[in-house]
Amino acid sequence: MSKSVKMTVAANSLHLSHRERSAHEVRRVRGYGPSRVTCPLTPTLSPQGRGSALSLRHCVALSLALLLVLAAPALAQKKDSPRHYGIGQATTPAQIAGWDIDVRPDGQGAPPGQGSVKHGEKVYMEKCAACHGEFGESAGRWPPLAQGKGTLASHDPVKTVGSYFAHLATVFDYIRRAMPFGDAQSLSNDELYAVVAYTLNLNDIVDDKFVLSKATWAQVKMPNQGGFFDDDREKTEKALWNSRPCMKDCRPPVTITGRARALDVTPDDEKSLRRGAE
Amino acid sequence: MSDDLTRTSRRKFLAGAAGLAAGAAAGAAHAENAKNLPPHVADWTRNLGEGVGTRPYGQPSKFEKDAVRRTVPWLTATPESSVSFTPLHALDGIITPNGLCFERHHGGIAEIEPSDYRLMLHGMVDKPLIFTLDDLKRLPRVNKIHFLECAANSGMEWRGAQLNGVQYTHGMVHCVQYTGVPLKILLEQAGVKANAKWILAEGGDAAAMNRSIPMTKALNDCIVAYRSNGEMLRPEQGYPVRLVVPGWEGNVWVKWLRRLKVGDQPWFTREETSKYTDLLENGKARQFTFVMDAKSVITSPSPQAPCKQKGFNIISGLAWSGRGKIIRVDVSLDGGRNWRTARIDGPVFDKACVRFYYEFDWNGDELLLQSRAMDETGYVQPSKDTLRKIRGVNSIYHNNGIQTWALKANGEVENVEVG
DSSP, X not given: OHHHHHHHHXXXXXXXXXXXXXXXXXXXXXXHOGGGGGGGGOTTOOTTSSSOHHHHHHHHHHHHHHHHHXXXXXXXXXXXSOOOOXXXXXXXXXXXHHXXXXXXXXXXXXXSOEEEHHHHHHHHHHHTHHHHOTTSSOSSSSOOOSOOTTOTTSSSOOOOTTTTOOOHHHHHXXXXXXXXXXXXXXXXXXXXXXXXXXXXXXXXXXXXXXXEETTTGGGOOOTTTTOEEEOOHHHHTGGGBOSSOOOSSOSSOOOEEEEHHHHOOOOOHHHHTSSSOO | OXXXXXXXXXXXXXXXXXXXXXXXXXXXXXXXXXXXXXXXXXXXXXXXXOOTTSSSSOOOOTTOTTSSOEEOGGGOSBTTBEEEEOOGGGOOSSOOOGGGSOXXXXXXXXXXXXXXXXEEEEESBSSOEEEXXXXXXXXXXXXXXXXXXXXXXXXXXXXXXXXXXXXXXXXXXXXXXXXXEEHHHHHHHHOBOTTOOEEEEEESSTXXXXXXXXXXXXXXXXEEEEEETTEEOOGGGTTTOEEEOTTBOGGGSOSSEEEEEEESSOXXXXXXXXXXXXXXXXXXXXXXXXXXXXXXXXXXXXXTBOOOXXXXXXXXXXXXXXXXXEXXXXXXXXXXXXXXXXXXXXXXXXXXXXXXXXXXXXXXXXXXXXXXEEETTOBBOOBHHHHHHHHOSOOOSOOOOBOEEEEOTTSOEEEEEEO
């Protein structure tokens, strides 16, 4: 950024110096006769050319000034059109196909295939239930996938596919890339569609007969799809921009209202230095 | 980060023996050996030490065992998708040593052969490209010092003081010098289409972690980095290549970067919807809260770094802001009633940690220590209560409220809430 600013400034200053100088030069050059006026534009300017040493110096100066002016837009253009270094290979469609696994809310990127809730239940019981629980309630400390409806504004919000996720694509894309945990990207497309369908069914978003595919993608309505809004801190937290914060007697005497020791959840070194202590 | 961060009920460890401060204090107090003290000549003065080359990659002194990353086992279900914390109490200056930078993995540490590394750049571009590591190293490079803070740093503290150590309350931050290619240059090589607005960054780890980043940020200051503090990235930090997104939450700094896809809208990935969104009291959630607000914390004294002596003492801390440079840090000894301006020492970089000191004489009175950061946009770090009034206590992420340490007469320090 600063580099380009500098370049613009340099180009401007060159331009200005030319304007000042050219007016000056033209005035002087006139006295020497019209032939000299063409001098700076003559490409084959040589020390053996006509004119005195003084006029030659002026010619050179004028030529340089003009050249710089001509160069200025060229420099500016160079700044705008990025340099291509010829580094990096063209990616082949086959290479892209192998890695291009993301799926957007509008379904862009979803692979061919389909899966029923019924098929999904089988896949889920085999590959997911051990961690997420048979009903998506979580087995132990892994993320729950179902339940939690109506809890988001409570003291104990439970964020699941049904209660929190705003987009079908989010579930689909995540399972496709990262699940089953420890065996990522192992599901077939049909298994993937099926297990997503089953997860939706666990949350009562689709019925038992539902078959998920690109064709039925848009039929899925996520319960919390209106639950999000873009970062608005600069508006809603504007009060935190206060260049003169209080320095003296800012609040009444302070009392301690809570102590970490009372909770006693800080691991000691025997625990904190061991990996995977569950 | 699991939502369990804010729930303490499920798993409570009975911390062994006394608290952590006492443990740390005991650990630090090695018994003196009079034979090594004057007038005696110490062992290491009489005997030769190890020769050169016996430590091809130098390690910290064996006596510095406290300066290590630590975990909170009850936080997560498995160490492969978990976090370890930077020992801020044991460090000074602004640069975090590579081996102490906190870790956050979603599918364990990918170990990538550099010869098998590829970065794919495709989507809404004129010419999809694939780069080797050597390709990236041949392109023009920059060196930038930036902090990286996990959005969930201090996430366990929304409902009150919970973890007794700055390593646990604030240790999901580090600050190093990155070397790499400006993302803008890579995008220029491929030629971004005029209507492209977003870019998807994807990791090559077993979570294939993916986040959407606005094109304006990608073209502004993002770096495709391969070095940290001069050496190649550590595996825990994404070796051989990670994305650097200055000032923004750590989750978007995708490690083990394997793919960049250009598009015209965000992807709403799991990490930017079900995680890393900030649930407010009314049940609605803020999304794409990328910027890390100004924050500071006193790293010493702190629960793991108790005050050892009365008399002259130095309060030392870190401050950082995702919106620009830190311009001032204030310190309070009375829980935020009165403030004095601390001294910032060392370099001040854009979106980087700064080190501050406040020197004072301690007469043994109990103190409530706080620090308050201000950045060049005029943003002032708020109190925790101010933040709770605006956001409630369910946000998990982006807790930049002012930390209070209670310094007791015996020099121990505890994480407390004040009101």
